[in-house]
Amino acid sequence: MDDARLRQEKVQKFEEFVDRRLKPDLVKAIAQRDKVFQQQKVFQDLRRNIENLEKNGVTSLRTMVNLGSEVYMQADVPDTRHICVDIGLGFHVEFTWSEALDFISVREARLARQIDEYTHLIANIKAQIKLVSEGIRELLQIPAE
Numbered sequence: 001m002d003d004a005r006l007r008q009e010k011v012q013k014f015e016e017f018v019d020r021r022l023k024p025d026l027v028k029a030i031a032q033r034d035k036v037f038q039q040q041k042v043f044q045d046l047r048r049n050i051e052n053l054e055k056n057g058v059t060s061l062r063t064m065v066n067l068g069s070e071v072y073m074q075a076d077v078p079d080t081r082h083i084c085v086d087i088g089l090g091f092h093v094e095f096t097w098s099e100a101l102d103f104i105s106v107r108e109a110r111l112a113r114q115i116d117e118y119t120h121l122i123a124n125i126k127a128q129i130k131l132v133s134e135g136i137r138e139l140l141q142i143p144a145e
Helices: 002-056 097-139
Strands: 061-068 071-077 082-088 091-096
Touching: 002 097, 082 097, 091 097
Parallel strands: none
Antiparallel strands: 061 071, 082 091
């Protein structure tokens, strides 16, 4: 009787560890990786736009600018050869097209490394969850599937 109760307490502690620690960590890591994926997409779009401007020789344009809360207004850009790029922490730097493309390359490489790190972290957390689940299965003496 004591052995069964002790085993049940261990199972409960393992389940609590999975539910209170590992699963929230997994959700957080996935959300952070998704955020980095979104940043990566923004820089890919910016690269594509700059390359299109260069290819087509566009030096001025008329566009719609999002003012916030999906409110747009028309804007004239008299000189597209210099653009402002958000470099993080609320700072923007004016770049030429080639400078911006160089910066984007460096930033994309960094974002790719971050995605790899989060992917490895997610895989490790999933492995820990599987390991604890396997431990619970063994404690309960349930045969492997």
